[in-house]
Amino acid sequence: MLRKTLQWWRGQHVNSWIIFFVLIYFVLALKVFTMEELDGNWFFGMYSVLVSLYLLSRFVLSYFYEPPTIKFDEGYEPTVSFGVPAKNEGENIRETILRIARSDYPKDKFDIIAVNDGSDDNTLQEMRAAKRIAAKEGIEVKVIDWKKNKGKRYGMAECVIQSDRDIIIFIDSDSFVEKDTTRQFVKYFIDGRIAAVAGHAYVANAEQNILTKMQAIRYYISFTVNKAAEALFGSVTCCSGCCSAYRRVYITRILDPWLHQRFLGVECTYGDDRSLTNFLLYKGYNCIFAPDAIAHTFVPDTLNKFLKQQLRWKKSWVRESLLACTFMWKRNPIMSVSFYLGVALPLLSPIVAARALLWMPLIRGRTPLFYIFGLGLMMLVSGIYYYARTGDRKWFYGVFSSTFYAILLVWQLPYAILNLRDSRWGTR
Amino acid sequence: MFIDKESIAKKLFFTGTVFLVLLVGIFIFYSNLRLVGNFKPYYAKSYFASFTYRVANPYSNLAGLFSFFRSPGEVYQKTDFKTAVSIPVLTYHGAVGSADGVNVEIDTFIDQMKALKRSGWQTITIDEYYKWYKGETSVPEKSFLLTFDDGRKDGYYPVEPILNALDYNAAVFVITKYSFLEEKSTYYLTQEELLEMQESGHWEIQSHAYEVHDDLAKISAEGDLGHALSNLLWLEDEGRLETEEEFRARIFRDFSESKRVIEEAIGREVLSFAFPFGDFGEGTVNFPKAKEIILETGRPIYPLMFHQQKSGDLYTFNYQNGPESEAGLVRRISVEANWSGEDLLKILGQGVPKNFPYSDNFSENRGWLSSGWGEYNLKENELYLGASPTGTGNVVILNGTGHWKDYDLDASVTWPRGRNIYIWGRYVNDRNYIACNFAKNLIHIEQIHDGSLNVIKGTEDKFNFPASGEEFEIGMRISGRHAECLLNGQVVVETDFLNPELDHGGIGFKSWDPQLGVSQFIIKSLDVSEVN
Numbered sequence: 001m002l003r004k005t006l007q008w009w010r011g012q013h014v015n016s017w018i019i020f021f022v023l024i025y026f027v028l029a030l031k032v033f034t035m036e037e038l039d040g041n042w043f044f045g046m047y048s049v050l051v052s053l054y055l056l057s058r059f060v061l062s063y064f065y066e067p068p069t070i071k072f073d074e075g076y077e078p079t080v081s082f083g084v085p086a087k088n089e090g091e092n093i094r095e096t097i098l099r100i101a102r103s104d105y106p107k108d109k110f111d112i113i114a115v116n117d118g119s120d121d122n123t124l125q126e127m128r129a130a131k132r133i134a135a136k137e138g139i140e141v142k143v144i145d146w147k148k149n150k151g152k153r154y155g156m157a158e159c160v161i162q163s164d165r166d167i168i169i170f171i172d173s174d175s176f177v178e179k180d181t182t183r184q185f186v187k188y189f190i191d192g193r194i195a196a197v198a199g200h201a202y203v204a205n206a207e208q209n210i211l212t213k214m215q216a217i218r219y220y221i222s223f224t225v226n227k228a229a230e231a232l233f234g235s236v237t238c239c240s241g242c243c244s245a246y247r248r249v250y251i252t253r254i255l256d257p258w259l260h261q262r263f264l265g266v267e268c269t270y271g272d273d274r275s276l277t278n279f280l281l282y283k284g285y286n287c288i289f290a291p292d293a294i295a296h297t298f299v300p301d302t303l304n305k306f307l308k309q310q311l312r313w314k315k316s317w318v319r320e321s322l323l324a325c326t327f328m329w330k331r332n333p334i335m336s337v338s339f340y341l342g343v344a345l346p347l348l349s350p351i352v353a354a355r356a357l358l359w360m361p362l363i364r365g366r367t368p369l370f371y372i373f374g375l376g377l378m379m380l381v382s383g384i385y386y387y388a389r390t391g392d393r394k395w396f397y398g399v400f401s402s403t404f405y406a407i408l409l410v411w412q413l414p415y416a417i418l419n420l421r422d423s424r425w426g427t428r
Numbered sequence: 429m430f431i432d433k434e435s436i437a438k439k440l441f442f443t444g445t446v447f448l449v450l451l452v453g454i455f456i457f458y459s460n461l462r463l464v465g466n467f468k469p470y471y472a473k474s475y476f477a478s479f480t481y482r483v484a485n486p487y488s489n490l491a492g493l494f495s496f497f498r499s500p501g502e503v504y505q506k507t508d509f510k511t512a513v514s515i516p517v518l519t520y521h522g523a524v525g526s527a528d529g530v531n532v533e534i535d536t537f538i539d540q541m542k543a544l545k546r547s548g549w550q551t552i553t554i555d556e557y558y559k560w561y562k563g564e565t566s567v568p569e570k571s572f573l574l575t576f577d578d579g580r581k582d583g584y585y586p587v588e589p590i591l592n593a594l595d596y597n598a599a600v601f602v603i604t605k606y607s608f609l610e611e612k613s614t615y616y617l618t619q620e621e622l623l624e625m626q627e628s629g630h631w632e633i634q635s636h637a638y639e640v641h642d643d644l645a646k647i648s649a650e651g652d653l654g655h656a657l658s659n660l661l662w663l664e665d666e667g668r669l670e671t672e673e674e675f676r677a678r679i680f681r682d683f684s685e686s687k688r689v690i691e692e693a694i695g696r697e698v699l700s701f702a703f704p705f706g707d708f709g710e711g712t713v714n715f716p717k718a719k720e721i722i723l724e725t726g727r728p729i730y731p732l733m734f735h736q737q738k739s740g741d742l743y744t745f746n747y748q749n750g751p752e753s754e755a756g757l758v759r760r761i762s763v764e765a766n767w768s769g770e771d772l773l774k775i776l777g778q779g780v781p782k783n784f785p786y787s788d789n790f791s792e793n794r795g796w797l798s799s800g801w802g803e804y805n806l807k808e809n810e811l812y813l814g815a816s817p818t819g820t821g822n823v824v825i826l827n828g829t830g831h832w833k834d835y836d837l838d839a840s841v842t843w844p845r846g847r848n849i850y851i852w853g854r855y856v857n858d859r860n861y862i863a864c865n866f867a868k869n870l871i872h873i874e875q876i877h878d879g880s881l882n883v884i885k886g887t888e889d890k891f892n893f894p895a896s897g898e899e900f901e902i903g904m905r906i907s908g909r910h911a912e913c914l915l916n917g918q919v920v921v922e923t924d925f926l927n928p929e930l931d932h933g934g935i936g937f938k939s940w941d942p943q944l945g946v947s948q949f950i951i952k953s954l955d956v957s958e959v960n
Contacts, residue, residue: 025450029457033464064439 016388023381024059027052030377034370047345047352048374054341055378059385061229061338067188067290076190080110080182081163081248085155086173090122092298093173097130100171101139105182111140113159118149123173152241153272157259160251168251170273172242175297176204184293185245195250195285196277197293198227198236199243204296206394211306213394214401215299221382221398224389227289233335234286237324241273243295246280254279263319266421271316278320282327310408314416346409353410379403462624463585470525470534471586477538478589511566513781513831514745515557517573517760519736522582532765534586541590543769544572549776551596554632554699557758558732561748569781574598575734575760577636577702579607579617584625591630600625601636601702601734604686608693619693626694634700635730638686640679641704647714657682657704657722658712669714676721683729699732700758706736708757727756734758742797742825742855742936744779749932751860753878782828784835784958790951795827799858802939802947813939814846814948821846821940821947825855829934834907834959837935838914839951844896846947848940851904851913854926854933862930863938864904864913864921868893871920873911877927884911885923891915899952904935907959 031052035045082100086093093114100112112134116124124145131141144158160168167186171177181199188197200223206216230236239246251258258279261268268275277287300306321343328339356371379402387395463471521530523537532540552560552571559565576583579602591598602608606616617625625631637657645656646664657679660669670678687698705711708726709719726733733756737744746758761779763772778795788794790811798804798813802822805812813822835853843849848867855861859879865872872886894900903914908931912922935956939949 021446021450025453028450028454032454032458033461060443063443064436066435 016384020381020384020388023377023384024056027056027374027377027381030370030374034374044352044355047348050341051345051349052374052378054338054345055381057338058225058229059381061232061334062225065228065232065289067231067288067292073187073190076187077106077109078166078186078189079164080105080167080169080186080245081159081165082110082112083115083156083159083163083168083170084112084173085115085117085152085159085170086119086123086127087117087149087152087155088119088121088123089173090119090126091174093123094126094130096171096173096176097127097141098133099176099178101130101134101137101141102179103177103182104179105186107138110182111142111163111165113142113144113162115144115155115158116146117152117155118146151269153259153269153275156241156272156276157255160248160255163248165248167245168248169245170241170243171295172297175201175242175295177243177295181243181293181295184290188288188290189245189247191286193234193286194288195247195280195283196236196239196287197245198223198231198239198277198287198289199245199293199295200224200289200291201240201242201295201297203299205298205301208301210397210400211303212299212301213397214404215306217383217386217394217398218401218405219299220386220390223289224291225382225385228291229338230335231287231289233332234288235281235328235331235335235339236287236289237277237281237320237339238274239277239287242297243293244273244277245290245293246276247285250280250283250285251276254283263323264421268319270312271320274316274320278324281324281331284330307408307412311412311416311419314409314412315420315422318413318417318420346413349406350410350414375403375406379406462621466581466585468525468582468585471589473534474523474538474586474589477542478593481542481593510569512560512569512571514743514747514779514828515552515560515567515571515573516745516776516779517575517734517758519734519760519762520574520576520583520587521578522576522580523586524582527765529765531582532763532767536765536768537587538590539769540763540767540772541594541596541769543773544776545594545596547773551598553597554599554634554732558699561732561746561758563748572776575634575702576600578603578641579622579636580615581617581621584617584621584631588625588628597630597632599632599634599700601634601700602690603636603638603641603704604689605637605639605641608689623694626696633690633694633696633698634702635683635686635690635698636702637704638682638689640682643705652713654713655705655707655711658707658709658715658718660715672717672721675715675718676725679722680725680729683726687729699730700734701726701730701732702734702760706760706762708733708735723757730756732756732758734760736760736762742799742823742827742857743830743934744775744797744827745781745830747830747856751856751878751929753859754857779827781831782826784832784956786826786829786954786956788826788954790953796824797827799823799825809952811937811951812948813937813950815939815941815945817945819944820942821848821938821949823852823936823938825852825936826934830856831932832934832956833932835935836903836905836957836959838901838903838955839937840899840901840953842897842899842950842952843893844948844950846939846941846949847943848938848947849902849949850938850940851902852936852938853904853906853911854930855936856930856933860930861933861936862906862911862926864902864911866891866893866902866913866915871913871915873913873921873923875927875930877930884925885921887921891920905959 031049034048084096097112097114114127116127127143131143134141142162156170167189169185185197188194201219203212203216203219205212227236258276261275280287300309325343329336356368360366360368379399382402383395383398386398520532523534524531525534527533549570549572551574552567556567557573560567574596576598579600583600606613607622608619612618622633626633640657642656644653646662647654647659648662660675663670690698709722712718735757737759744761790806790809793806796806796811799822802813802815802819804822804824813824815821837851848865851864853862861876863874865874869890870886870888873884875882875884901916905912909926909928910924911926912919914920937951939947941947
């Protein structure tokens, strides 16, 4: 029965974009309806409306973002360094370096700097093995070996210091670049205002289990929608560590304050990528997103690792968002409004969730139907968006994933705020 | 900033279009928000019908769109319309999804409304009706009132889209106790919904009683049940029936309270009352004075009082100048569940005012209504009326003639059996009319005014009526206060002294014999022309 229905459905070739817009209609309709039913509580009403408008505005803005193609100069080939800081990555590091070495870019115009940050495993040996293989191809790999662990931020800084090139591309030790990633990155730097370009990270181990499937969709949405929306205003707030390119000289100007960043009296040891982006934005440079500069990265495949990673990300999000609040107003008005909304709404979400899921059912005896329904609809929207863009059958995990992330956000965010000063590494 | 200028126009256009479509969609959703939680799948039929009607009739759509330009009372400013001399009122309760034998099905309702619109019928408001009734304004012919009783949700939600599309309006008679004073009902319209209806501009909220809408009231010691409005109630505590004074006080309270509650909630004057079950005392079991008291009490509060068409009520439309005793009473046609749109048109068509000269060969029923006392048959080009086995005779009236004044009636008839045959003229109702009474040995002009019979003039003779089965002519000529009765073209009896109050009314025939089951009277053809 279900199979037949599905077959019929596929036979109809209903354009998934139509479903996408119909879903958006339902979201808006639901909002109109909840506004009517709100018993005049403007705070929760505003939240409900704003959160939908915010999420939907991401889709609109990202639709308008299209990296400029006309002003690219085919002959523009700046020199490039790849920075690969690594700790205990013996399994992937050799492949990571060799993939970079196979880049379609003039061999004399790029090198690779690998930092072994006090690994306990065979990372160093793997790095050296990669270096030997790369050398045969005529590609220079510098291996820096620290016996004692210093932290990723120092590793990244070391790459900046060791390099003498124009552009530095940081690649995580468990991420693989594609052949044309380098070209896709560097072409943007012809514009002198641009300090950083975020690459598009895909999940390498997407098919491994449900958790990685969910993350794959989450990654896709957060890059093609959220980052693209921010990139429209040159204000990508996080050029993720797994694959991003920077103009080296701009980093050198903020290297020291970044390296020794302290927050609430504690040295910052997490969220290095977000922090670096933030410093550049603060300086007034532009950070954009390159949808075609692709890297494949491994994501946590166990719940435990995943939760730790998410907690780290949330902590850095809170810290850097609060810092960014001090200067974002200087940027494009649409960007700053949506940025402040993007900070305020998640911070308020635990309160709204507590009201809908605890207060209303327990004290007022009302089922939080609208809340759950609205949440579900919004998730379906991103799921369908993913399907419409990729045609990937995994789209349904997107619905799970958004639900999962939403639940996570609600309880992990307050926890993250309480643990802001805890600077332990987590997994890395 | 990082927008590709080549494609921005295209993208803006696309986004703009999507935005507009969504906006329109949301507006449509918002304006139909009341449906959320009340929606029943069959309502979709109404919306669909409304939509297809609008698509098929774009011009009527425009008229609806600009309807806000016209102010109340300005509707009929066209100069070339014919004015209505009589107005029908249709009664519905609700439109249901599947047939229950009582209420119209939604498809039927849609069919009926579209048929009315197609045939040129247009609704008026209670307010307009009242002004027309008082003679303060005129309305075009083919005007009618659409009413819904009880204030049920299914008398609003499935109806609204149709009214909207056809640019019709309607009145809803609500039972105030259920609609305004009880907890949110899932069956009756709530105050919120009624307000919304009022604001929509095509609903008028009127009264259908405060709490006497009750047919299960205890009206005797034995526990007999009856209509609460038209009977003395049994007072259980005191072991007696209520007194006349108590009855009077009770119905006064009900009339005035329901008016007050609606007016306070809606902020509009309530002009009319619809009697629960259409009973204003004629259905009483234990209190013959009920009708008198009900009308006496109701009139000062409600200038218009609606009741359903009764079997003895021989016109279906309402006329402006009725007898004093019926002042303010408005008869309504109860639309039956099994009438198609065509049926409804036919039934209304029979009540449509008839013009001179009027000829009838009885090939089809053009509006003859039987009193129901006796037998009646209209077929094979003749109109038959006769006594039932337990009755004395029968009366038929021609619907749509209530406005006639001066006319010359000529009928070709046969008279198989029975003591008297009558031509009725100036018929307003059973209590007000003029008759030519033909018997073997006498012909009378009679007038019935306010129920009392008075023979004005008579001739006694051996009249030469032909043998049974043979056709002969009888006639009546009325002009002003002058009346004549004719037999075979000869004036047999005449008078110049009709009661001046009996100055208008329609025609009918009657057969009679004191012996039960005897009388028979057949009309073969009829001509009525105007007398100048």
